[in-house]
Amino acid sequence: MVATNMKKQKHTYNPYENFLTTMNNAASLLKLDESDYITFKYPERELKVSFPVKMDDGSLRVFEGYRVQHSSVRGPFKGGIRFHQDVNMDEVKALAAWMTFKCAVVGIPYGGAKGAVTVDPTNFSETEIERLTRRYVTAIAPLIGPDQDIPAPDVNTNGKIMGWIMDTFSMLRGRAVPGVVTGKPVEIGGSLGRPEATGRGVSIITQELLKILGKNASDMKVAVQGMGNVGSVAAKLLDAAGCKVVAVSDVSGGIYNQARLDIPRIIRFLDNKKHLLKDYMEDGVQFISNHELLLCDADILIPAALENQITEEIAKEIRAKIVVEAANGPTTVEADSIMEGRGVTVIPDILANAGGVVVSYFEWVQNIQSLMWNELQVNNMLHDIMVTAFQNVVQKVRDSNISYRSAAYIIALEKLASAKRIRGVYL
Ligand SMILES: NC(=O)c1ccc[n+]([C@@H]2O[C@H](COP(=O)([O-])OP(=O)(O)OC[C@H]3O[C@@H](n4cnc5c(N)ncnc54)[C@H](O)[C@@H]3O)[C@@H](O)[C@H]2O)c1
Incomplete structure (x- = not known):
């Protein structure tokens, strides 16, 4: 029998509308022309997948998953993977867009993405979650990779799951590809401090x-x-x-x-x-x-x-x-x-909460250059980046007499709009 966990989606609160309102407010404070930020209103790609997973009792269930790539204007897409029973496309779109702005505000050379599977993992065994993870990764494999889009942990996912992602993607490529995901165990290329x-x-x-x-x-x-x-x-x-x-x-x-x-x-x-x-x-x-x-x-x-x-x-x-x-x-x-x-x-x-993506960036840099940094080095570099980003935001708050949120969005939007202007519009 084929069962399905596809749920009716909640639509009372829309996190993507939340994101758009905050970005639009920042754009108007910055007096940006709409052409400078219109692209950030729309994710570059939205992938919705469904895939079957064999349960421990031999039955088959179909799960829905997502990968949204919001912007690659400042670098490869980057963002976590969430397993939660209430996720829907608008939530994943918002989470992806927040990643774009987060990477920009702390100056990490990434764009933003996010992935999710609609599942309550507490209802499943570890072997079922492993099979679900591997099928989900196979379904989104055309979009991810160390130069393209690099997932990481989020709600209800962890280092062990990132290890299965690394292994599944590596099997598909026929070689070890540690840089495809961050937040992995240290034994397979994870970073100390992540x-x-x-x-x-x-x-x-x-x-x-x-x-x-x-x-x-x-x-x-x-x-x-x-x-x-x-x-x-x-x-x-x-x-x-x-x-x-x-x-x-x-x-x-x-x-x-x-x-x-x-x-x-x-x-x-x-x-x-x-x-x-x-x-x-x-x-x-x-x-x-x-x-x-x-x-x-x-x-x-x-x-x-x-x-x-x-x-x-x-x-x-x-x-x-x-x-x-x-x-x-x-x-x-x-x-x-x-x-x-x-x-x-x-x-x-x-x-x-940008500390996670900062050290994910350190992990990815170590992976693609085959380096291994010690924990003190990682923590010190994290500290420097976070303090600098905080000071930049504080300066903007003081100069413009605005909230920390508006200041952080303005700093991010300035960098994004500038990157977009430099790259221009293809054809
Ligand atoms: N993991 C990361 O590196 C990372 C990075 C940046 C942002 N975040 C964000 O931080 C938040 C937490 O992520 P996490 O990785 O710690 O997830 P997690 O799954 O490790 O922990 C989530 C915690 O929230 C609790 N929780 C779940 N539903 C709740 C509810 N309705 N009310 C109160 N508590 C509830 C859970 O019991 C658990 O203690 C998420 O918003 C995530 O997107 C995570």
């Missing part, structure tokens, strides 16, 4: 912001939504830097301790997604919902889960005075302007 890079970048940016606001880390209460790859590392490094992490959550809900949570203990408990926070036990810990986490008594809120979390309703009541967007697209356009009006400082995703 698993922690996104969370490390979030922590660097947060600490740089505290410096310019004249605040001490030890006076800051932090709430982190999403204790996955990105959120757990950000929580760990900010805790180590002296911040009081008072609330964290995952898909099962959140935990709160007004004094301070024991972050190293929580990370050991979660043990790379083997447990959920709803089962965590520690004296003084209160269970809260994800909604309560967003509104809890914290100075810094770090959304590190999914899009569309900080909505208008949340923005009106949020108590944190600083939001550092570790997730992609966690804030709606409406919520963004409400928070701006309420004096909340929001560090946009395209800057805050």
